[in-house]
Amino acid sequence: MPAPVNAGTALATARERALAVLGGEPDDQTLGRYLHGIPGVDAVGLEQRAAALGTRSIKTTSKAWALDRIIELIDLTTLEGADTPGKVRSLVAKALNPDPADPTTPRVAAVCVYGDMVPFAVEALGAAHGDPDDGLISVAAVATAFPSGRSSLAIKLADTAEAVAAGADEIDMVIDRGAFLAGRYGEVFDQIVAVKEACRRPDGTSASLKVILETGELVTYDNVRRASWLSILAGGDFIKTSTGKVSPAATLPVTLLMLEVVRDWHRLTGHKVGVKPAGGIRSSKDAIKYLVTVAETVGEEWLVPHLFRFGASSLLNDVLLQRQKLTSGHYSGADYVTID
Amino acid sequence: MSFLDYAPAPESRAILSLRDSYGLFIDGEFVDGRGTPFQTISPASEERIAMIANANDADVADAVAAARRAYDRVWSKMSGRDRGKYLFRIARLVQERARELAVAESLDNGKPIKESRDVDVPLVAAWFFYYAGWADKLDHAGLGASPRSLGVAAQVIPWNFPLLMLAWKIAPALAAGNTVVLKPAETTPLTALIFAEILQQAELPPGVVNIITGAGDTGAALVSHEGVDKVAFTGSTAVGRAIAKQIAGTDKKATLELGGKAANIVFDDAPVDQAIEGIVNGIFFNQGHVCCAGSRLLVQENIHDEIVDRLKARLSTLRLGDPLDKNTDIGAINSREQLDRIRELSDAGVAEGAERWSAPCEIPENGFWYAPTIFTGVQTSNRIAREEIFGPVLSVLTFRTPQEAIAKANNTPYGLSAGIWTDKGSRILAVADQLRAGVIWANTFNRFDPSSPFGGYKESGYGREGGRHGLAAYLAPAPIGQAAVARSATKPAITADASAPEPAAKRPRRTQKATTKGSKR
Numbered sequence: 001m002p003a004p005v006n007a008g009t010a011l012a013t014a015r016e017r018a019l020a021v022l023g024g025e026p027d028d029q030t031l032g033r034y035l036h037g038i039p040g041v042d043a044v045g046l047e048q049r050a051a052a053l054g055t056r057s058i059k060t061t062s063k064a065w066a067l068d069r070i071i072e073l074i075d076l077t078t079l080e081g082a083d084t085p086g087k088v089r090s091l092v093a094k095a096l097n098p099d100p101a102d103p104t105t106p107r108v109a110a111v112c113v114y115g116d117m118v119p120f121a122v123e124a125l126g127a128a129h130g131d132p133d134d135g136l137i138s139v140a141a142v143a144t145a146f147p148s149g150r151s152s153l154a155i156k157l158a159d160t161a162e163a164v165a166a167g168a169d170e171i172d173m174v175i176d177r178g179a180f181l182a183g184r185y186g187e188v189f190d191q192i193v194a195v196k197e198a199c200r201r202p203d204g205t206s207a208s209l210k211v212i213l214e215t216g217e218l219v220t221y222d223n224v225r226r227a228s229w230l231s232i233l234a235g236g237d238f239i240k241t242s243t244g245k246v247s248p249a250a251t252l253p254v255t256l257l258m259l260e261v262v263r264d265w266h267r268l269t270g271h272k273v274g275v276k277p278a279g280g281i282r283s284s285k286d287a288i289k290y291l292v293t294v295a296e297t298v299g300e301e302w303l304v305p306h307l308f309r310f311g312a313s314s315l316l317n318d319v320l321l322q323r324q325k326l327t328s329g330h331y332s333g334a335d336y337v338t339i340d
Numbered sequence: 341m342s343f344l345d346y347a348p349a350p351e352s353r354a355i356l357s358l359r360d361s362y363g364l365f366i367d368g369e370f371v372d373g374r375g376t377p378f379q380t381i382s383p384a385s386e387e388r389i390a391m392i393a394n395a396n397d398a399d400v401a402d403a404v405a406a407a408r409r410a411y412d413r414v415w416s417k418m419s420g421r422d423r424g425k426y427l428f429r430i431a432r433l434v435q436e437r438a439r440e441l442a443v444a445e446s447l448d449n450g451k452p453i454k455e456s457r458d459v460d461v462p463l464v465a466a467w468f469f470y471y472a473g474w475a476d477k478l479d480h481a482g483l484g485a486s487p488r489s490l491g492v493a494a495q496v497i498p499w500n501f502p503l504l505m506l507a508w509k510i511a512p513a514l515a516a517g518n519t520v521v522l523k524p525a526e527t528t529p530l531t532a533l534i535f536a537e538i539l540q541q542a543e544l545p546p547g548v549v550n551i552i553t554g555a556g557d558t559g560a561a562l563v564s565h566e567g568v569d570k571v572a573f574t575g576s577t578a579v580g581r582a583i584a585k586q587i588a589g590t591d592k593k594a595t596l597e598l599g600g601k602a603a604n605i606v607f608d609d610a611p612v613d614q615a616i617e618g619i620v621n622g623i624f625f626n627q628g629h630v631c632c633a634g635s636r637l638l639v640q641e642n643i644h645d646e647i648v649d650r651l652k653a654r655l656s657t658l659r660l661g662d663p664l665d666k667n668t669d670i671g672a673i674n675s676r677e678q679l680d681r682i683r684e685l686s687d688a689g690v691a692e693g694a695e696r697w698s699a700p701c702e703i704p705e706n707g708f709w710y711a712p713t714i715f716t717g718v719q720t721s722n723r724i725a726r727e728e729i730f731g732p733v734l735s736v737l738t739f740r741t742p743q744e745a746i747a748k749a750n751n752t753p754y755g756l757s758a759g760i761w762t763d764k765g766s767r768i769l770a771v772a773d774q775l776r777a778g779v780i781w782a783n784t785f786n787r788f789d790p791s792s793p794f795g796g797y798k799e800s801g802y803g804r805e806g807g808r809h810g811l812a813a814y815l816a817p818a819p820i821g822q823a824a825v826a827r828s829a830t831k832p833a834i835t836a837d838a839s840a841p842e843p844a845a846k847r848p849r850r851t852q853k854a855t856t857k858g859s860k861r
Contacts, residue, residue: 040763042783055454056665057349065343260613295344296657303343323770 005203014191014235017269021233031185035229041221041257051255053296054240054289056238063288064303067323068106071098072132074316075113075276078340079147079244082325085120088113090340091126099320102327108316109305110138110170114146115163122167129167132305140210141169141224146215147243148176153191160198164207172210172240172311175227177217185230192234210276211236215254216246224254228261238274244311249279252289259297266298275302278311282320284332287315325328349666351453355440361391362529364399364553365536373399377624381528381748383450384663384672384707385520387818392529395552400521403550404567405518407492410547415519416489420476427472427589429542434465434507437538441531445503446663448530450672450708451626464507464787467806470790471511476812478516482808486703490593490741491569496559496583498575499627499674500730503564506532508805509572510549511790518570521550523562525575527675529553537667555850560586568592570814574631577728577754577799594805596811597631597795599728600756601776603749604634604785605739609644610761611743614783616650619734622759622785623659624712624833627673628732631800632757634785636725637714638745641738648716648736655699655712664702670701670732682710682731689724694735720748728754729759742767746774755797759785778804 024030059319060065062203078087082207091111100327111121112128122129122138130136141163151159160171173195179187192211199207211231231239239258243251255277262273275294281287287310294302302308315338325331360611361377363370373393374687380389395403415423433707434441441464442456451460479485493513497505502524514518524532552558558580563571564586565791573583574597587594604622606615622634639647673679698711710732718725718735725735749758758777760768768782778796782785788794793809795801803813 039610039612042611042614042763045611045617045783047754049614049617055666056346058346059349060347062343062345069343097847291343300343 009057014196015211018233018235024188026185026189026233027186028186031189031230031233032183034195035185035226038194038225038229041225042201046221046257047253050251050253050256050293053256053293056289056292058288058292064326065321066288066291067284067326069107069291069303070284070310071316072106073303073305074108074310075110075112075292075311076108076276076312076316077140077244077278077311079112079114083114083117085117087340088117088120089124090138092121094130094316094338094340096125098234098316099323100200101336102324103318103322107135107137109309110140112140112172112311113167115141115143115168116165117157118163118168129335131169131173135338138169140172141166141168142172142174142243144173144191146174146212146297147173147245149176150178153194155222157194157198159163160195164199168207170208170210171195172212172261174212174214174243177214179225180218180223180230188230191232192231192236197204208237209235210238210240210274212240212243212278214243214246215241216248216249221253221257225256225261228258229265232261232273236273238276238309240276240278240311240312242279244279247280250281250311255283255290256293256297259294259302262302272302274307274309276311277310281310281312282318284315286320288311295325345676348662349661350664351439351446351457351664352441353443353664356443356447358390358530359427361393362533363393364395365533365549365551366399366403366405366547367410367541367550368540368544370536374493374551375399375558378526380448380527382447382707383527384704386706389448392533392553395523395554395558395561395795399552400558400561400565401567403521403552404492404494404562404565406547406550407521408567410545411491411519414545415548416517417468418426418517420478420517421848423514423517424472426542426544427468427475427511429467430538430544431465431472433538434461434468434846437534438462438465440760441503441663445531446671449499449502449528450663450674451629452668452671453666454668455626455671460504463790464503465788467504467507467511471515474512474514474808474845478811478815481811481815483812483815483817486818487516488818490814490816491518492567493518493520493570493572493814494562494565494568495520495522495572496563496575497522497524498631500626500631502528503531503535505574506535506647508574508810512805512810513570513572513814514548514734515625516811518814519548519570521552521562523552523554523559525738526555526589528554551691561834563587564655566590569592572813573597574801577801580801595795595805596801597803597805598756598799598801599730599754600631600633600796600800601636601728601752601754602632602634602757602759603636603638603724603745603752603775604759605745605746605749605761605771606637606639606643606647607742607760607762607764607767608640609763611763611783612643612647612650615761616647616654618759618761618783618785619647619651620654620658623734624655624670624732624784627671627710629674629678629730630786631728632779632786632794634731634759635729635734635755636749636752637734638739638748639736640745641740644736644738648714651714652699655714658699658701658712660699660701660709660711670712673710673731676708679708679710682729682733685724685727685729686713686731686733689718689722689733689735692719692722692724694718694722694724694731716793720751744769746771749776750776753799756795756800757781778840
């Protein structure tokens, strides 16, 4: 395959790593044996641990740091049927300058839009378009027949390739939950590998791939854990909880569980995978609980844009209000932050 | 900066309005003690919190006499429904003053505020609510119709859960119609004395609950006092044994809740992340000052290394320090004596060849502290696998088969609690069936509920606290029916009543009267 060198190496490494971990070809049988051999999850214990992490009291300087970091980790999102270029430009303006009253406010990590909106986001960002680790803003696109994933592989791949060609830096794909629940793990694996392949650009670089498990449809924690392993084995750069279109979306126990998988994968291979809880995180208080959970489960080094993101829209304004409160000492109100 | 160095988040002490010195709570009022007062200190800083009265024999006699008067004149005659109202009122006041009680508990005991706030105090309220509901339903306590109360209960409680142990003792005693003289531990009297203020606030009739403070001699004087009908003790096996000897030959009933060396058994199919949390909660909850602590980790040999690695990683995230900081996981050791004992046993572990590992944490300059510690390579014959350490020290042992796990778990003079971790439900049942322990947790550890009986086998004591069984410790069957005739031949009034031709069950009112008479001593 005339693949560009670095992407080809990365893919080959991912595949070799998967084969080494699995001890065989990634077909239904091998994957099934592996995924079902992973220790189970005790739901009561998991939820207790998440609740305990949620009682951490983050005050003063820690809170100030946390609020800024939350903003830097947000994928500011609009995923509506009613999205227009104007709405996307407005979103980008907010991403670039979240609080017009306070220029010290950091920028968000990325804007997240449907594939057809990518060109408008790229255009609106202009010179600010780039890697959030460099203080720039990425464009993330949902793809692969988001949110249901009910389409042929060819369409999913075309969807992905089109978004990447339009300038998307990150692809948020959905897994085929139907295939997963039916035990066709090989099919889910192959689809992730194929989408990852479609993330490549002609210059040899590759868009980052976030794999959405849609945990609200997988229902059990055991399923979430298996789907997390499956997505990581297949080469996902991030595992993401939800589309935001299914309830429940992100919860703290589910995110904790996915972080534990990421931690175990890192222990096993030395390779770091990101986590993105998305949907339902609306308050600073909740978001801080996620930061605590990340720091105490995988470590503080995960609190960077290429390893942790919040998929959110209304969260940003609550963080801005909290930030204003820390500076001024009093609460303002919804009219002191911009609607988008 | 590092995010994980969370900024200090101390719970405010402003909510407390402590006195400089506390008397004995006898007959509804605080009175001076006649012994030499002692101080109670904060184990986290060694600062003095308050001076505490010391009850001598005469004070003990006064307290027992007050309890007797209250029993004879008020409490034993009050309807169950009215007793219940007082208990409900106490429960609500505990909830209203929850934050104050939590702060006082952490200050005096050294336990983290998150535990006193989220575990101890809510359980205290739950215990009073639960037994308040029982007060007018004693016919259904399992002892037949119209069971009678015992009289005056002498209760001696330990320092590890000062207020919770008070609730475990007082709530069922009062619900069943007994009056109480309670002695809190010497190092942790503070919350019991604040609780006495709550009793005043609740307008509980004077003498129904008396709280006397002092050291071991006060406790010994109390349990041996001839006016006492019931002894309830939670504490060490050595003291429990002494109490059993002391009251042998008297007609005092006793409930003893003593030491433990619980096995926490982890099978290779356990939900591993939750098992790690459970192991941590099992032994490092309350600095390991828990009689039912999972101090012996029995881990299946094939996952030993992985479990130990994960455990070490998890322990490294525990935060040791100021008990009043809301982010503290591990507080202070309760006293210098206890710290010395933990150190001695821990050193014995090293001397016997086990490998010690302590979590890397900064130990504060003042106060009593011990870093969370695990011992690997422990043999069943080692002292640290046999003796109760009562501190944040875990001994890790291995097993190969379920049979071996059961044998090792049972191979202890104690039998208070045990834990089983496995994904397989049938194994939980099969193993639990063969463990000789009073409480067995499956895929969890150190969970308590007022409706669940708690108590031990063997040297862990006898009697049960909590649930319907906990009531039985404070009740005797009504002396009616044929069995009662034989048993209470020396009590003519009751015999006459019981031998009446009409079945007793049809005459509940007369039976009630007979019960009252019969219970006077």
